Amino acid sequence: MNTRPAGQDYIATLDLLRLAAALAVVLFHYFFRGAAAEGFLAECYPLAAPFALYGYLGVNLFFLISGFVIAWSAESRSWDQFAIARFVRLYPGFLFCMTITFAIVVLAGSPLLSASFSQYAANLSMFAPAFGQPFMDGVYWSIVLELVFYGWVTLALFTGLFQKRKLELIFVWLTISALNEFFLGSGAARLLFITEFGPFFAAGVLVHHIHAHGRSLPALLLLAAAFLISCGTLSVTRHWMQNHYGIAVSSANLVVANVVMHAALIGAVLLRHRVRPSALILALGGLTYPLYLLHQNIGYLAINAATPVVGKWFAAVGCVALMLFVSWAIWRSCERPAQRLLRIWLGRAVDIGLARFRRVSTEAQPAE
Template sequence: MAVSERRPGLDLLRVAAVAAVAWFHFAFRMQVTGEAGPADFGEPGGFARYGYLGVSVFFAISGYVISISTEGRSAYGFAVARFARLWPGFVVCMSLTALVTLLVPGLGFPITAAQYLANLTMVAPFLGQPFMDGAYWSIVVEILFYGWVALLMAFGLWQRWPVAIAIVWLVIAALDQAAIGSGLLRKLFLTDFAGFFVFGMMLRAAERQVPGARVVLAAALVQAISGGVLFAARLPAVYGGEPFDPLTVAGLVLGALLLLSGLSRLRLPDGVTAAAGVAGRMTYPLYLLHQHIGYAAFFLLGPVLGGAATAMALAVALGGAALIITGRIEKPAARAVRRGGLWLGEWAQVRAAPLLVVRRRR
């Protein structure tokens, strides 16, 4: 995306979202679960417990950005572009996480060759293996969203009926959360996060003045708030009874989505926009690297340096790694994957053309 086409507000929001998730993991989760070992860094942070909502903000941004990225693309072109964007950086970050985890066995995260190979696909649980890092679950959610988008694009529905698709998705999510409670629906249709994805989708549709988009945008906001509150209600069972205030969750979701709506229209000078773009792209490797590598840092350095100094050292190290991965690895690798994918698509078309001619003659 050219500098003039970027939305720097969304890049800045990505930075805030990944910082919130890291804050949740290091100031709350690892304190409750003991995943960084027995080191005592004090009581779990009170407000840090809500940092996990940064992931939901990522989903809302994704709904908006993916809607833009489908414009003028075929389903195959979209799939290739998404794979090129996600997979190279994922493989590098996952491999680094595996290496650090192997070097710090005291963390208690065992690794096998089968687990590593399964994680190369980005969907390890579908192959019966655990994620290399606990943060990867959201990548699978994103991939499922992309899969639905590509399927709808292939049938010509995504472009023609964006508002109708959004309404159907919100209805499925509402019915599942209010009455059905199906684990299959929850996983297949991402009912916990439907409101966030649809909010982003309809924000873009409203920009394009698609009829009915603003009404569904408001409905998605309500669904996102209710979904966020219901999701938070399940968290005390995961975190030893630690409370998550529903009013705080509702307020944070409302504020974050309204902020997204405003920031999507923010325009800044080209130099600032370019810098924000670099920071925004860095959030993907930062997110992939931060959790288990962060636990390793607190496990090794925390007892010596203390929590604050360890956090600062970790931020510098992960920021430098993310910058290198973004600039030196992800970009050239993504270009190579896109070229390979497009070549494969053209080759398949050439091979299929004679078969189509034969069928037409019949």
């Protein structure tokens, strides 16, 4: 769900890993969640559901990748450049996909789904629940956590702590995460410090630190701690799924899956020279963000509409293919041009604002 920083080599394997994470979430929604407790889909997929059940872990993999890429991006930018880059990366695609979802739900969602203009207006902020409205699509919750993570990285860059005290910051973050998830259980801390998923972000940052600066005992110990804490925090979602759906991935299998996810990120970095960058891989990486934002609610409506005509399997598989194509089209024809324009406009606006601030600060200083 992220871009690569300018001026550094493009790691094609990360885009492929990002696509795998997005597809895992899509399969989870189409072949398990859609027909589970909420009943979004009229037909269930008992043959695929035991495998699709693991797909929600694609979000955890996203957070791992995000930690790596955000650390990579932050090292080459000032705090204001980083903030602009992150906003430009997320908001245009979010706006396009959220608007498309709103339009389709209003036109064809009833009685399964509904949307209002007040909900749409609240979602423009990306923090709809803060305004008393639900997300336009349930997957947006993870975008909020990404934004909180970006906010902390921006603050760390602004204060200089990211450059000088990165490992110490991660130690404090992991300590807060462990204390809250295993002992305190504060919902406010879980949101403010992302304590449930913080170990995944932190592990990604640490993998980048080791990749960029070499192995050191503190970094390796912190990476091991992040992995162990993340094994524990995975139980939070496991208990929720058990209570909500009556089924969940076993604790042992979650540990195995966590090993696979961390190994996949490390492997993608180690094998970065084995996969040559290409326009196809760039497109596959680019479409993952629109795919993630678009697929759930629109997919449920499309599968329900197509199932009586072509059968449930053709409907679901065809919907996956359709979502891939539509997501690619949005990335290429809408998201990328909007990002270029917004990057230029915001860069100029911030430069003007900082110049005025410096001038006012200089004028306010007393004369010698």
